[in-house]
Amino acid sequence: VECVPNFSEGRRREVIDSIIAPLRSQPGAHLLDWRADPDHNRLVATLVGSPGPVQEAVLRAAAAAIAGIDMREHRGAHPRIGAVDVVPFVPLRSIAMAECVEVARGFGERFSRELKVPVYLYEEAAFLPERRSLEKVRKGELETLAKEIGSRDRRPDYGEPRLHPTAGATAVGARAFLLAFNVNLDSTDIDAARSIARAIRASSGGLPGVKAVGVDLAQRGLVQVSINVTDPVASPLAVVFEAVREQAARRGIAVAESELYGMAPAEALLAAAAHYLKLAGFDASQVLELRLLDLPGKP
Amino acid sequence: VECVPNFSEGRRREVIDSIIAPLRSQPGAHLLDWRADPDHNRLVATLVGSPGPVQEAVLRAAAAAIAGIDMREHRGAHPRIGAVDVVPFVPLRSIAMAECVEVARGFGERFSRELKVPVYLYEEAAFLPERRSLEKVRKGELETLAKEIGSRDRRPDYGEPRLHPTAGATAVGARAFLLAFNVNLDSTDIDAARSIARAIRASSGGLPGVKAVGVDLAQRGLVQVSINVTDPVASPLAVVFEAVREQAARRGIAVAESELYGMAPAEALLAAAAHYLKLAGFDASQVLELRLLDLPGKP
Numbered sequence: 042v043e044c045v046p047n048f049s050e051g052r053r054r055e056v057i058d059s060i061i062a063p064l065r066s067q068p069g070a071h072l073l074d075w076r077a078d079p080d081h082n083r084l085v086a087t088l089v090g091s092p093g094p095v096q097e098a099v100l101r102a103a104a105a106a107i108a109g110i111d112m113r114e115h116r117g118a119h120p121r122i123g124a125v126d127v128v129p130f131v132p133l134r135s136i137a138m139a140e141c142v143e144v145a146r147g148f149g150e151r152f153s154r155e156l157k158v159p160v161y162l163y164e165e166a167a168f169l170p171e172r173r174s175l176e177k178v179r180k181g182e183l184e185t186l187a188k189e190i191g192s193r194d195r196r197p198d199y200g201e202p203r204l205h206p207t208a209g210a211t212a213v214g215a216r217a218f219l220l221a222f223n224v225n226l227d228s229t230d231i232d233a234a235r236s237i238a239r240a241i242r243a244s245s246g247g248l249p250g251v252k253a254v255g256v257d258l259a260q261r262g263l264v265q266v267s268i269n270v271t272d273p274v275a276s277p278l279a280v281v282f283e284a285v286r287e288q289a290a291r292r293g294i295a296v297a298e299s300e301l302y303g304m305a306p307a308e309a310l311l312a313a314a315a316h317y318l319k320l321a322g323f324d325a326s327q328v329l330e331l332r333l334l335d336l337p338g339k340p
Numbered sequence: 341v342e343c344v345p346n347f348s349e350g351r352r353r354e355v356i357d358s359i360i361a362p363l364r365s366q367p368g369a370h371l372l373d374w375r376a377d378p379d380h381n382r383l384v385a386t387l388v389g390s391p392g393p394v395q396e397a398v399l400r401a402a403a404a405a406i407a408g409i410d411m412r413e414h415r416g417a418h419p420r421i422g423a424v425d426v427v428p429f430v431p432l433r434s435i436a437m438a439e440c441v442e443v444a445r446g447f448g449e450r451f452s453r454e455l456k457v458p459v460y461l462y463e464e465a466a467f468l469p470e471r472r473s474l475e476k477v478r479k480g481e482l483e484t485l486a487k488e489i490g491s492r493d494r495r496p497d498y499g500e501p502r503l504h505p506t507a508g509a510t511a512v513g514a515r516a517f518l519l520a521f522n523v524n525l526d527s528t529d530i531d532a533a534r535s536i537a538r539a540i541r542a543s544s545g546g547l548p549g550v551k552a553v554g555v556d557l558a559q560r561g562l563v564q565v566s567i568n569v570t571d572p573v574a575s576p577l578a579v580v581f582e583a584v585r586e587q588a589a590r591r592g593i594a595v596a597e598s599e600l601y602g603m604a605p606a607e608a609l610l611a612a613a614a615h616y617l618k619l620a621g622f623d624a625s626q627v628l629e630l631r632l633l634d635l636p637g638k639p
Contacts, residue, residue, distance in 0.1 A: 043628075071635050073628075089632065133628070218628075225620075282617050298620040307606060307629040310613040317616035318581050321524075321597040329342075329432075329517075330606040332372045333388070334633050 042092045042144060043131040043218070046099050048084040048106045049121050051077040056109035057084055063101035069094030074304065082117025083126070087304060089133060092144045099128060100152060107156055107208040112183055122183045123158065123209030127175065130166075130215045133306075141215040142166045149213035150199050158205040159190065159197030163214035168198055175212060183209045220270040220309055221302035222278060223256075224285045228294040231257045234264035237288040241266070241281065248276040248284060263297055273309040279316040307331060341443060342430040342517070343394045344602065347383040347405045348420050350376040355408035356383055362400035368393030373602055379557050381416025382425070384520075386603045388432060391443045398427060399451060406455055406507040411482055417555050419475075421482045422457065422508030426474065429465075429514045440514040441465045448512035449498050457504040458489065458496035462513035467497055474511060482508045519569040519608055520601035521577060522555075523584045526594045530556045533563035536587040540565070540580065547575040547583060562596060572608040578615040606630060 050056045057077050061084075064072045070090035077084045086102070088095055103125040110124035128148065132141040145166035153160040161178045162168055172178050181189070187204055189195045196202045197210060204210055226234060234255030241247040250272025256265040266285050270276055286296050308325055315323040325331055349355045356376050360383075363371045369389035376383045385401070387394050402424045409423035427447065431440045444465035452459040460477045461467055470493075471477050480488070486503055488494045495501045496509060503509055525533060533554030540546040549571025555564040565584050569575055585595050607624055614622040624630050 071632075073631050089628075089635075134632075278613070278617060296618060298618045301619055301622055301626055304626055304628045304631070307610075307627050310627065311606075311609050313617055314577070314609040314612040318577060318600075318612055319595060319597045320600055323600055327373060327600055327603055328606050328609065329372070329603045330633055331629055332370075332603070334629055336370055336388075 042090070042095055042136055042141060043133045044088045044095050044099055044128065045131065046086055046088070046102065046128045047126045048086075048102070048110070049082065049112065049115050049117065049124050049126050050084050050106065050110050051082040051117065052079050053109075056106075059105040059109055060084060060102045061086065063105060064088055064098050067094050067098035067101070070098040078119075080117070081119035082115065083119050083121070092130075092136075092140075096144065096148050096151075099148070100155065103128075103152065103156060103211075107158065107205070111207040112209045113207065120179050120182050121209075122179050122186050123205070123211045125152075125158065125208065125211045127163075127212045127214065128152070129164070129213075131218050132215075133218075138165055138215065138217070145213050145215040152211065152213065153197070153200035156205075156208070157200070158208050159200035159202065159210045161210065161212045162198045163212045165215040165217075166213065172198075175214065178212050186210060217271050218306055220273055220278070220305050222268045222270055222281065222299065223302065224266045224268065224282060224299045225258065225261075225263045225297045226266065226289055226294050227297040228264055228289075229257075229262060230292075230294070231255055231264050233289070233292050233294055234266055237285055237292070238266050238268075240288050241268070241284045248281060251276050251281060270309075273306070273312070277312050277316065278309055279313045282313075341389070341391050341394055341435050341440060342432045342603075343387045343398055343427065344430065344518075345385055345387070345398050345401065345427045346425045347385075347401070347409070348381065348411065348414050348416065348423050348425050349383050349405065349409050350381040350416065351378045352408075355405075358404040358408055359383060359401045360385065362404060363387055363397050366393050366397035366400070369397040375601060379416070379555075379559055380418040381414060382418050382420070384602055391429075391439075395443065395447050395450075398447070399454065402427075402451065402455060402510075406457065406504070410506040411508045412506065414482075417557075419478050419481050420508075421478050421485050422504070422510045424451075424455075424457065424507065424510045426462075426511045426513065427451070428463070428512075428518075430517050431514075437464055437514060437516075444512050444514040451510065451512065452496070452499035455504075455507075456499070457507050458499035458501065458509045460509065460511045461497045462511045464514040465512065471497075474513065477511050485509060516570055517605055519572055519577070519604050521567045521569055521580065521598065522601060523565045523567065523581065523598045524557065524560075524562045524596045525565065525588055526596040527563055527588075528556075528561060529591075529593070530554055530563050532588070532591050532593055533565055536584060536591070537565050537567075539587050540567070540583045547580060549574050550580060569608075572605070572611070576611050576615065577608055578612045581612075
């Protein structure tokens, strides 16, 4: 399982260190990546391992975050409802989404009981359909939630209907791996980037599992179609890329380059290679490293 | 170590099964892949593990191949000198080429002694510089070797200078990982396939680390440019594929599809994905599974 907890601290080094330390030291859990952003005032960690050790590590990190962060003083660019803002669990390799949902719910229950923080379950782990959307769970952020937590609509899934005095609330979820894939256009026309984003995203009838917005990269003299792909099987990277290229070409714009932000599952990239090389009958099991990963002992 | 033995049987299921069975059942050796090709009349297996178990498994499979194959009746599109045609050992991850050379020579000696088949050492394992080239070792195939094996130039490195009556001879080598990548053309023009192969291969001034021959896939009504890439950093798959496509287009021929035969290292395919998706600043450490492989204990 992969877990990508987001904590509301991106500035104070000693607090960040106190949160990261348990993520690093838990046997059976492996910290792959962490990034603190001072503008967002937020810390994002990527942890992989078996569900047990990963949950243990995140609980210990959460306790450190709750001890070190006072949300009454927190300011940052990113929407948030608590010191431990979101805890998504992501299925990896051999684990199914259904299992991940169970992990997320079990974690949410224990988290709220041990740390006295109300928990909202979101995306695949949600009990309530309207809580599938993280945006809705975080609506109005901590400040609005403080007023509305007692209302029927906003009662937490676990814990008492009142915020933790300093740590607020936490959203715990299960979701698919998310690929952050941006295509930069050789143009400064932000309207074009926005209309291409609209043309390809699922919400306006484009490609399934694709979110996209147009972004102005003013410093680089480019515009970007900033894309999240949540379902690279339904919408392979090659299909997304070619859709952007075609939409751009219609507007007389060329693709400058693309970027993959953060981690990606091998299959999504291998599928792109297979597509462009016209590989017939290609199977990820032909990739040496993926096979080595499946052997009982690594050679 | 990885071992990729090639056997001269791609049609008779019971013979193929008898060869594969020992590769599958040897503790400490892992059969990653095997493919039988009826046009080539050839079976290629990929085995990984520690040198001892891998050699043991290949010896047992070789004995089965020698029992089941009569080279006097063998016809196929691929050059060959014996029932156990080639046995290359390939260094993987933690093993050095020098160690692989020792393994190959030890295996060649034992193979020739136990199975009474003359052995030629090739590539990195060659004693004689002119035998570094597998093409030279296999020159004229079995039929020519039958006449020339007594000559000074063609004496085997191990075993008596006469062919095994039904199993011919065997080439045992140590080499770098080799990508077998075939591009099938929507054409029956074997001359075109041959001239494209000539245009792209290193030996006639084409792409570095690329070997290529034109092959007639009569049963499928296609011709193939059958390619080995020994240096996918110098000659990335995308470059090789585009070279074939361009050469074919010049002759008015389209690429039908390509095939990756056997195993490939992830980097070679990831590089193709990065090329076609125009990924700037892509790094293999962004690929989740490759990071998992480097962890001390697999999650």
